[in-house]
Amino acid sequence: MALILDAHYAVDSEISFDDLRARLTGSVHTPYGPEYDALVSPWNLAVDMRPAAVVAVRTAEDVVETVRFAGAHGFTTGVQATGHGAHSSLAGHLLIVTRGLDEVTVHPEGWARVGAGVKWSKLVAAATPYGFAGLNGSTTDVGIVGYTTGGGVGPLARTYGLAADRVRAFEVVTGDGVFRRVTPTQHPDLFFALRGGKGAAGIVTAIEFDLVDLPSFYGGAVYFDAEDAAAVIDRWRGWADALPDLGTTSFVIFQLPPLPEIPPPLAGRMTLGIRFVWTGDPDEGARLLDEMRAVAPVILDDARQRPYAEIDAVHADPVEPMPVTDPAILLNGFPAEAAGRLLQVAGPGSGSPQVMVEVRHLGGAYARDGAHPSAFSHRAAKFSVLTLGVAADAGMAAGALAHADQLFAALGDWDTGGVWPNFGIPHDRASALRSYDAATLARLRQVVETYDPQGVLQAGAYTRS
Structure with missing residues (x-):
């Protein structure tokens, strides 16, 4: 029974x-x-x-x-x-x-140890008094372990690379029920798989990683009316490509609801935001961003010198749980034709249902291999595209996903065929083939077969299909 x-x-x-x-x-x-x-x-x-x-x-x-x-x-x-x-x-x-695994220790030498249940926000609070920062994502409201095992591409990616590249050690329980400490020299096959392979190779209980010396940064977001999107994005493309590695940027097309917590210039309308993080001299960062401010009238300017504790202000991601659709793709380029197609499908007058369409500029340290090989397979990607739609009911979810498919088809000439594991969770054969190249997937399969011969870990099932 x-x-x-x-x-x-x-x-x-x-x-x-x-x-x-x-x-x-x-x-x-x-x-x-x-x-x-x-x-x-x-x-x-x-x-x-x-x-x-x-x-x-x-x-x-x-x-x-x-x-x-x-x-x-x-x-x-x-x-x-x-x-x-x-x-x-x-x-x-x-x-x-794993929420109960909540230890946080910041070492004055510049590294941290955290349990698997810890969010980045808790680490930020513990590290900023020392002048240190972790390589968190666009919001510090997500867990450190899940983010890092997916590679970890955040608002400092062009300057410092992936969060996974900073890992010193994992403590992990593999599918055979054995607790292991994993480092570049202890179980190096697991060390490879746990950095980019999400949970396929084991259940992480704690992680140790290096921090960066960054007490403050210049950045935030500058917003324009969506009617100026074509001119702003056209300038952004060349501006972003010319940025030194000290700068990381993205743009976002917002359609935010008219709610009291939304800044009035952004509420109930379509807007375009240019996000920017500059880790060098703040005066130089301000001068660089002035080049974008000069393109069109600014309706809201939230960029300034900030303590690192304010890193969430750059992307202003939602924190409260909500029903959403959030598919993504990676691009090998974003020329003028791609920008035009994106605006035709998701810009002013398009009828787009998306609350957010984001394009992140990559390259810099993101594109360079870390000190140790990892399962992250997308260093060559030049841009990431993410959509976020409200899925309050089945009809809204279907409409948002259909529109995302239309947008991705419009950008198909530059689609790499891949997606970050954190943006396209590998759960079956098709999603695995988007998350990993063939060689990496074969290596992950070998690790899973070695440490989880019975197939106990559900997250490793895609490697066997």
Whole structure:
């Protein structure tokens, strides 16, 4: 007899989780318990996570016990910390929630150790008193481990490269139920796979990484009316390509709702924002951004010298959970023709349903290999394109996705065929082939077969398909 919880996961109804509970300092929750829904709910409310049980771990040993229990009963395990980057097919029978692994230690020598449940915001608060920064993403509201294992491309990428390139060590539980410390010299195959391979190779319990000396930066965003988008983007293309590695930039087409928390110049209309982070002399950064300010009337200017604690102001990403669609692609170029096609589909008068269409400029340190090989396969990409649509119901979700497909088709002449693992979560064969080149995927498959021979880790299933 089986207890069917959804189309993916079924467990024998005679199996009790009491034995697992007895081994843990954490807790086990089933769909009939009061805490289950809060634990499984991801940031993207459009994603439905329905595992047979949720294990809220408090120690690395809890993860070991859960993985071993899963292996003994033929279950699979998923993992979730903050719930960003969730995909329903990755929940597994037992979803391990790592929020309780919350240690944060910043060393004055310039490196940090954090548990798997820690968000970047907590690290920023601990590191900025020392004048240090971590290579966080566009928002510090996401988890450090999930972001870094996907490569980690943030607003400092052209200056300092990927977050994954700064990793010193992982502590991880592999699918065979063994706790391992992983460094460039200890289990180098795992060290390769864990930097870019997301959770395919193991469940990370802690991570150690180098920080950068950056107490402040010049940056933020400068906004224009969408009617000036063609002129601003045309100038941005050449301006961005000429930037030294000290600068990282993107532009965003916003259609933000008329809500009280939205700045009035941006609320209820289509606008264009130029985002900019400059890690060098602030006067030089201001002079460079003045070149963009001069293109058209500025409706909101939020760029200035800032303490690193204000890094979230650059992208101003939403923090509260919401239902969204967020597909992305990578481009090998963004010439004038590409910009024209993008504006035709997503600019003024296009009828675009997207709340946000973002184009990030890459290159610089992003394009250079780190000190150690990693599973991140997209150094040659020149631009990233991301869309964000509201998915309050099935119709809205379908409309936003169809429009994103139309936009990506318009940019198809420059599409690399790839996507960052953090923007296109690898969960099946098709998504894996977009996230990794053939050689990297083969290497990931070998690592998974070595350390997870029973296929306990749900995130590694795509390597076997």
